[in-house]
Amino acid sequence: MLGDRVQPPAEHRPQVEALENGTRLRLSHVHRVFESAAEGRIEAVAGVTLAIEAGECVALLGPSGSGKSTLLRLVAGLDRPDSGSVELDDRDPARAPRSAIGFVFQDAHLLPWRDVLGNVELPLELLGWRVEERRDAAREAIARVGLGDAIRRSPAQLSGGMRMRVSLARALVIRPRLLLLDEPFAALDFQTKLVIESDTARLVRSQHRSVLLITHDIEEAVSLSDRVIVLSRRPTRVRSVYDVELGADRTDMMAARDSHSFTDYVRSIWRDLEVGRT
Ligand SMILES: Nc1ncnc2c1ncn2[C@@H]1O[C@H](COP(=O)(O)OP(=O)(O)OP(=O)(O)O)[C@@H](O)[C@H]1O
Numbered sequence: 001m002l003g004d005r006v007q008p009p010a011e012h013r014p015q016v017e018a019l020e021n022g023t024r025l026r027l028s029h030v031h032r033v034f035e036s037a038a039e040g041r042i043e044a045v046a047g048v049t050l051a052i053e054a055g056e057c058v059a060l061l062g063p064s065g066s067g068k069s070t071l072l073r074l075v076a077g078l079d080r081p082d083s084g085s086v087e088l089d090d091r092d093p094a095r096a097p098r099s100a101i102g103f104v105f106q107d108a109h110l111l112p113w114r115d116v117l118g119n120v121e122l123p124l125e126l127l128g129w130r131v132e133e134r135r136d137a138a139r140e141a142i143a144r145v146g147l148g149d150a151i152r153r154s155p156a157q158l159s160g161g162m163r164m165r166v167s168l169a170r171a172l173v174i175r176p177r178l179l180l181l182d183e184p185f186a187a188l189d190f191q192t193k194l195v196i197e198s199d200t201a202r203l204v205r206s207q208h209r210s211v212l213l214i215t216h217d218i219e220e221a222v223s224l225s226d227r228v229i230v231l232s233r234r235p236t237r238v239r240s241v242y243d244v245e246l247g248a249d250r251t252d253m254m255a256a257r258d259s260h261s262f263t264d265y266v267r268s269i270w271r272d273l274e275v276g277r278t
């Protein structure tokens with residue numbers, strides 16, 4: 001541990017952390033086309049340009065099948081654009097350290113033969129953490145998503161919402177600098193959703209992490225994010241961008257919903273998505 005002597009003065013620490021902890025993401029004119037035997041050429045992404053600064057939370061909203069998950073896979077370095085570029089802190093995301101990106105996939109993707117603790121521990125195991133340390137960190141992450149009582153259950157014994165929470169704990173346990181969330185809260189009931197959204201917001205905002213969230217839920221996008229990006233139908237393009245300023249505590253999802261401009265954002269974005277359907 002660092003002694004007080006070598007730490008920056010307290011008043012400088014938040015800024016130092018912000019610079020160290022978040023990632024800067026740049027997508028520039030990204031195109032992705034799939035070839036499939038059944039359907040031929042599927043143009044999924046058609047020239048998407050967007051940026052996320054360190055410590056920002058950005059939501060992507062768009063119609064089903066428009067190319068949102070494809071975009072997230074490109075950001076994670078799991079897929080390559082056909083043209084254009086994706087850069088994480090000016091580097092290829094496929095070369096980012098394992099602990100840089102946390103990914104909550106649209107399906108929970110849990111290992112069926114491992115219990116909840118074993119699943120959440122896995123990324124720390126791959127990072128070479130010692131047994132006791134990774135157990136402690138995993139237990140804490142599991143408690144945070146409200147699954148402390150289910151720690152020894154296998155995925156088959158969990159509800160869809162519980163599996164999603166395990167997936168979220170597994171992504172958060174490595175304290176990633178960039179958190180990629182593909183509709184992580186969709187299967188949760190409203191109350192649990194608000195609690196977990198607030199908890200996620202607190203975690204990422206207190207540690208200045210960057211977040212890219214895909215959601216179909218306009219209220220969730222507005223309450224959680226600094227910016228909402230509305231995407232068009234496939235092939236997807238950026239349709240509009242909203243900078244969200246609510247003047248509320250951004251870690252309290254109820255306070256965000258109560259702020260007087262909340263409904264205006266929701267209405268405008270709703271209209272944008274409606275127009276996109278015609
Ligand atoms: N590996 C692939 N091979 C062929 N086609 C693909 C592949 N991955 C995605 N697609 C196609 O690309 C399009 C966009 O898919 P994607 O999963 O990105 O959509 P999405 O916006 O995440 O949809 P949803 O909101 O339903 O999750 C779809 O038509 C899909 O069938």
Ligand SMILES: [Mg+2]
Nearest residue numbers: 068069106182
């Ligand atoms: Mg998807």
